[in-house]
Amino acid sequence: MNASDKECILACDEVAIKKNLTYNVSVDIIDGIEHLLDRSNKIGSHICVFVLRGILKKWKFILNYFVAETNIKGDCLKSLIYKNIIIAETIGFKVRGVVYDQGGNNRKCTSLLEVTNEKPYFTLNNKKYMFYDIPHLFKSVRNNFLRANFETPDGLVDFDVIREVYELDHGSVTRMTKLTRSHVNPTRFELMRVCLATQTLSHTVAAAIKTCNQNKQLHRNSSEVAASTAAFVQKDNDYFDCLNSRVLTDKNPMKCALQVNNGVWNKLKEMQEYLKSVKYHGNKIYCVDGLIQTTEAIFGLVEDLFKDHTDHFFFLTSRVNQDPLENIFACVRAKGGNCRNPSVNEFNIIIAKLISLHIFKFSQKSNCESDDDVMLPIEFDSIIYQPFVEKKEIQQQEYSVSFSKIVQDNERYFDQNIDNFLCNDVPIELTSSRYFVGYIAKGSSCDKCRSVILKETEHLTAPSELFIHEKNYSIESDFGKLRAPSDLFFNIYKIHIKAFENIFKNNKKQMCIKKFIVEQCIKCTNESSAFPLWFYENNECYAHRTDLLNKLIKVLLFKHCKWTVIADRQKKQAKLSILSHE
Numbered sequence: 001m002n003a004s005d006k007e008c009i010l011a012c013d014e015v016a017i018k019k020n021l022t023y024n025v026s027v028d029i030i031d032g033i034e035h036l037l038d039r040s041n042k043i044g045s046h047i048c049v050f051v052l053r054g055i056l057k058k059w060k061f062i063l064n065y066f067v068a069e070t071n072i073k074g075d076c077l078k079s080l081i082y083k084n085i086i087i088a089e090t091i092g093f094k095v096r097g098v099v100y101d102q103g104g105n106n107r108k109c110t111s112l113l114e115v116t117n118e119k120p121y122f123t124l125n126n127k128k129y130m131f132y133d134i135p136h137l138f139k140s141v142r143n144n145f146l147r148a149n150f151e152t153p154d155g156l157v158d159f160d161v162i163r164e165v166y167e168l169d170h171g172s173v174t175r176m177t178k179l180t181r182s183h184v185n186p187t188r189f190e191l192m193r194v195c196l197a198t199q200t201l202s203h204t205v206a207a208a209i210k211t212c213n214q215n216k217q218l219h220r221n222s223s224e225v226a227a228s229t230a231a232f233v234q235k236d237n238d239y240f241d242c243l244n245s246r247v248l249t250d251k252n253p254m255k256c257a258l259q260v261n262n263g264v265w266n267k268l269k270e271m272q273e274y275l276k277s278v279k280y281h282g283n284k285i286y287c288v289d290g291l292i293q294t295t296e297a298i299f300g301l302v303e304d305l306f307k308d309h310t311d312h313f314f315f316l317t318s319r320v321n322q323d324p325l326e327n328i329f330a331c332v333r334a335k336g337g338n339c340r341n342p343s344v345n346e347f348n349i350i351i352a353k354l355i356s357l358h359i360f361k362f363s364q365k366s367n368c369e370s371d372d373d374v375m376l377p378i379e380f381d382s383i384i385y386q387p388f389v390e391k392k393e394i395q396q397q398e399y400s401v402s403f404s405k406i407v408q409d410n411e412r413y414f415d416q417n418i419d420n421f422l423c424n425d426v427p428i429e430l431t432s433s434r435y436f437v438g439y440i441a442k443g444s445s446c447d448k449c450r451s452v453i454l455k456e457t458e459h460l461t462a463p464s465e466l467f468i469h470e471k472n473y474s475i476e477s478d479f480g481k482l483r484a485p486s487d488l489f490f491n492i493y494k495i496h497i498k499a500f501e502n503i504f505k506n507n508k509k510q511m512c513i514k515k516f517i518v519e520q521c522i523k524c525t526n527e528s529s530a531f532p533l534w535f536y537e538n539n540e541c542y543a544h545r546t547d548l549l550n551k552l553i554k555v556l557l558f559k560h561c562k563w564t565v566i567a568d569r570q571k572k573q574a575k576l577s578i579l580s581h582e
Contacts, residue, residue, distance in 0.1 A: 001092075004309045005057045009097045009131070010084055011322040014048045014071060015329050019568065020343035021508070021561035025554070028512045030561060031345040034069045036076055037083075039509035042069040043568055047347060048077075050084045051325050052093055053373065056305070056312060060324040060373040062355065063088060067344055074108025081109070085124055096301055097121070097129035099322050101136040102290045117289060120297035127304065129297040132290040133322045134243045135194040140287035141236065142197035146186070148282030153274065155228030161221045162205060162229070165212050175208045198240060206234035239271045243295070245317045257314035258302060264317075268295050294320075324373055328354075431467035434485065437493045438468060440552050442483040446544045453489035453548075462487065492531050496521045496549060500556050508564070517553050518546070 021032040021043060034042040044067035052061040064084055066072075072080070085095045100106045110130055113122040121127045150157040163184045169176050178199045182190045190196055199205075209230040212218050218226050241254035242264045248257045258264045272295050275288050302315045328351075333340045335350045342350060355375065441453045468484050485493070499521050510516050522535045535545060 001057075003094075004312065005054065005059075006093050007056045007096055007305065007309075008052045008054050008088070008093050009099055009320055010050060010063070010081065010088065010095050011053055011099045011325050012048060012050045012077075012081070012084075013100060013322055013325045013329075014046045014068070015332075016341050017045060017047050017067075017347060018339070018341045018343045019043045019045050019565060020345070021565050022343065022345035023514075023554070023557040023561050024345065024348075028514050029510075030508050030513060030557070031348065032343060032561075032565075033067065033509050035067045036072065037079055039511070040069075041506060041508045043565065044068055044344060046071060047344065048072050048080070049325060049328065050080070051322075051328065052088055052095070053319065053324050055096060055301075055315075055319040056309070058373045059376050061376040062328070062351065065347075065351075071103070071105055074105045074112055077105060077109040078112050082124060085128065089125065095128060096304070097131055097297065097320065099131040099133055099320055101322070102132045102140065102286055106132075107286060115293070117293045117296060120293045120300060127300070129301045131294045131297050131320045134240070134294065134317075135198070135321060135323075137287050137290050137294065138201065138236065138240050139192070139194045139197040140285070140290075142200055143191055144280065144282065144285045144287065145201075146191075148280060150232065151279040151281065152228060152232055153277050154231040156225050157229045157232040158221060158225050159229075161209060161218070161226050162200065162233075164218055164220050165205075165208050168212060168217055169208065175211065176204055178202075179205065201233050201236040201240070203234060203237045206230045206237060209233065235271065235274065238267060239291075242267050242271075243298070243317050244321070247316075248314055258298070258317050259314050260302070260306065268298070271295070430464045433494060433497060434462075434464040434490055435467045435471070436555075437485045437490050437552075438483045440493070440548055440555070441485045441489055443551060444544060444548060446541060449541050449544045449548075452541075453486055455484045455486050464490070488531075492525065492534055493552065495525060495528065495531075496552060497556070499524050500553060501560075504556075504560050514550065514553050514557060517557075518549055521549060521553070522546070 019032070021030055024031045032044055034040045034044045046068045047065050048068060049065040050063045052063050054060070064087065066080060081098055085098075088095050100109075113130065115122055115130045121129045145157070145159050149159075166176065166179055166184045169179070182193075183196050183200045186193075186196060209226055213223055213226040213230065216223075221229075238254045241252060242258070245255055245257050245264065247255070250256050253263050254267060256262070256264055258268075272292055275292055278288055280288075298315075298317060298320065301320070305315065306312060331354055332342065332347065332350050335353070339346070438454075441450075444450050444453060465484055468482055471482055500517055503517050503520055507513070507516070525531055525534050533539070535542065539545075
């Protein structure tokens with residue numbers, strides 16, 4: 001890639017995901033934990049994706065994505081933007097600006113970056129222009145237009161004019177062929193569709209209003225209001241065309257590429273002045289200021305680009321929207337089948353598949369037009385894979401858990417050997433734990449280990465072996481594949497299970513979590529007075545015992561991730577139930 005090919009903008013947007021935790025074996029972390037500037041123990045419900053998009057050449061590149069418990073706050077988003085710009089420029093790209101939608105947290109971020117209509121950029125090594133996503137801005141204009149009237153230099157603008165023209169347009173051959181009930185009376189979800197907004201504020205609708213007005217067919221609205229509404233719709237249509245150019249020349253002069261002092265340039269200047277005089281009859285709206293700021297940012301970006309690259313003389317304004325992100329989200333949802341909100345683990349798998357197979361064809365029902373950008377390949381030979389951020393060294397932490405207390409709590413069941421299973425004092429979880437430890441123990445292939453960790457006789461006598469006894473399909477002494485762990489092995493692993501539960505509760509965010517927990521379990525076993533030599537490093541079976549412990553922790557990680565999510569959902573349902581009865 002030459003210097004001009006590396007010119008790009010950074011686009012970011014959030015998508016809701018399913019709250020879920022999954023142990024990722026390949027990188028030894030728990031997927032689904034909030035991971036922004038650092039990991040936390042909270043379960044994520046949103047993913048914020050950062051994509052680089054070429055502005056002088058058609059390419060895109062998924063740079064990074066982060067998991068958040070809720071929508072990312074403005075100050076955190078600012079830090080993430082800085083971080084991703086530095087990453088992008090470190091690997092050779094030249095970032096000229098940032099684009100996102102006009103959500104509340106994004107506006108807060110813009111304010112923190114000290115970006116204004118007069119100064120639509122912030123400085124990080126050089127000017128970084130701030131853009132709001134143009135299709136979303138026009139969708140916001142339509143949504144506010146539905147709620148209240150605008151006062152423009154041409155007069156009062158009323159959406160009821162469009163409704164009245166739509167009601168009149170009932171012939172077998174209609175003038176507004178694309179207008180439907182969804183356009184004039186949209187539902188909550190239809191308000192989010194960009195295509196419905198652009199089709200409503202279109203040249204065809206403006207022409208239909210003018211025709212009805214000239215024929216004096218409008219009765220609910222005056223001729224002056226109809227004329228000013230038609231002018232407003234036509235100006236919005238031309239403005240959108242100017243800010244969404246995709247080719248150098250077009251039969252519609254407003255869809256041509258932006259050049260210094262050409263018709264598109266002059267139209268954008270004219271619309272900036274027009275918007276500054278527009279007043280809204282409802283609550284404060286932000287989309288008008290967003291359009292003014294974005295237009296000013298485009299002027300600044302184009303002047304800088306033409307100055308640095310003298311061989312370029314035109315600019316396609318659609319290059320500064322976030323269509324690639326919307327299309328990526330559409331592909332992810334399509335790959336999820338009926339699950340429109342994948343978990344973090346599913347999102348990881350889908351994104352990896354899309355990138356490796358270059359499958360980025362999206363549904364025609366998606367919320368934007370095709371971006372026609374080529375996904376840049378990832379050169380795995382030239383980069384080091386690092387999930388989200390760099391793996392940190394495992395931090396040794398001090399815990400409030402007393403490992404000696406864990407041993408003492410289990411001593412009451414050490415060496416129990418009675419003739420019958422009728423013992424009311426045995427917790428039910430102890431019987432299931434013994435069965436589970438037997439499953440772990442039978443995985444050993446070392447004869448010396450098996451003689452220590454499995455019972456020599458299959459006559460089960462301990463109260464905690466009741467579940468294994470009842471699982472038997474045959475005679476009392478023939479248990480087939482069912483194996484009972486020795487008392488020694490079971491008592492050691494009860495300590496490990498308790499230690500795991502105490503560590504996992506507050507350390508789900510830990511990088512290399514299985515390695516970390518295994519080290520802590522070995523430490524607590526060595527420090528116990530009952531089994532100080534179980535993990536003696538010079539023992540010839542040390543590696544085998546460590547492998548069994550790794551297997552135990554791996555299974556527990558998968559199980560506890562699932563149970564944590566279930567408990568979180570039940571807690572939420574309990575709160576909703578209480579609120580519904582108040």
